[in-house]
Amino acid sequence: MFLRIIQSITNLKVYTLLLNVDYVPILKDMHLPEIVEFGLHLVISVILAFGVNLYIFKEELQKEKIPGFVIKIGLVVGLLLYPTTLLSDKTPEITSSFSLLFWMAGHGLYGAVLGKLLVYDKR
Numbered sequence: 001m002f003l004r005i006i007q008s009i010t011n012l013k014v015y016t017l018l019l020n021v022d023y024v025p026i027l028k029d030m031h032l033p034e035i036v037e038f039g040l041h042l043v044i045s046v047i048l049a050f051g052v053n054l055y056i057f058k059e060e061l062q063k064e065k066i067p068g069f070v071i072k073i074g075l076v077v078g079l080l081l082y083p084t085t086l087l088s089d090k091t092p093e094i095t096s097s098f099s100l101l102f103w104m105a106g107h108g109l110y111g112a113v114l115g116k117l118l119v120y121d122k123r
Helices: 002-010 014-019 034-059 063-087 097-117
Strands: none
Touching (some): 014 063
16 A cells, blocks of 8 residues: 555555566466456565564574564565566666665565564564
8 A cells, every 4th residue: 555655645656566577478468457467466575574484483583583584574575576677667767766766665565564463473
């Protein structure tokens, strides 16, 4: 919702970038409704969350280190995905520093929320 609100206020296409599937060969030629694109994003997000949780569990990360670790993961994912903006004319320009700033803020926020959710009692 953060990126959708930012896009509606600033007109920077950061939410469009979040849902963009122009770089997926089969999906790029399909006109998918926003709800389907959002659903695809959620599926990827849940898979990533399970993977991060599995890593946290296997490595036995201390509870206080989990939020910071997950924020870093969110920021790395954001940084790795931002260049996909080059693959579509519907997304922000790669040189848009404000788009990158909001994009990274959104991924950092996601990491902070997920990090809090993944802190669990390890008795």
